[in-house]
Amino acid sequence: MQSVKPIPQEVVQQLSEYFGILSEPMRLRILSLLREEEKCVQELVEATQTSQANVSKHLKVMLQAGILTRRTEGTSAYYRVEDPLTFELCNLVCNRLAARIEQQARHFRDFTLANAEEKSK
Amino acid sequence: MQSVKPIPQEVVQQLSEYFGILSEPMRLRILSLLREEEKCVQELVEATQTSQANVSKHLKVMLQAGILTRRTEGTSAYYRVEDPLTFELCNLVCNRLAARIEQQARHFRDFTLANAEEKSK
DNA sequence: TAACTTCCTAACCCTATTGTTATTTAGGCA
DNA sequence: TGCCTAAATAACAATAGGGTTAGGAAGTTA
DSSP: OOSOOOOOHHHHHHHHHHHHHTTOHHHHHHHHHTSSSOEEHHHHHHHHTSOHHHHHHHHHHHHHTTSEEEEEETTEEEEEEOOTHHHHHHHHHHHHHHHHHHHHHHHHHHHHHHHHHHHHO | OOSOOOOOHHHHHHHHHHHHHTTOHHHHHHHHHTSSSOEEHHHHHHHHTSOHHHHHHHHHHHHHTTSEEEEEETTEEEEEEOOTHHHHHHHHHHHHHHHHHHHHHHHHHHHHHHHHHHHHO
């Protein structure tokens, strides 16, 4: 056999949907707010400074994906992060972004050094 | 202090952009094709059955994000995956998706068992 | 019951992005 | 030089997705 087995359409679809959920700044902010403890919708609205409808919409997306769980208490709905993988993914990408930025910084430094050497010749 | 330090806007922005790159089915397919070895644009076009312009556009996005590297040979341009993190992320999410599907299957099984028990009473 | 709060949902607008076609650039070869 | 192929780019149409406003459902309190 010469070629690698192609990735199934279903896998591609679900993978892209999962990453798509994490590709929205507002959802990342909400997830960040839920890092330590569950919060109700109203608390998230106040913290994010967006409309309540918007918060609910994003929460619904993450709830259906199994990232969050929902608990009602009176008229309030409390959400918490069910899936720790979410934070793990964010940490991995953050570390990678940091490494990339540091690398860029090194390029700048190396360039100034090279210039100095050139001048000293 | 009562509240957790809010996540910086810059971090949210870059995180979302990175995940956004992985949220496109066509880009995931291209990445999958580059799992084992580098490939030129033409090979990717044939394998993905989309237009050459489309492939080039997606490649550019991933190139600028540092996920891919580019090498030219004659009139051909060869791309390969520079950042192994990409595959790691996909694997993590795939495992998580599999676990979720298995859990759903268990729910179906448990339900049939519960029914059987109900009937046997 | 009435008023109030919390949250969800529907409908809409608007922007961002994907995929297409067409064009341009660049290298190989006659 | 002219022709061919490969790849990048520009311009455009179509769609998806986020954010808003408005409305309604469910629960609490008077």
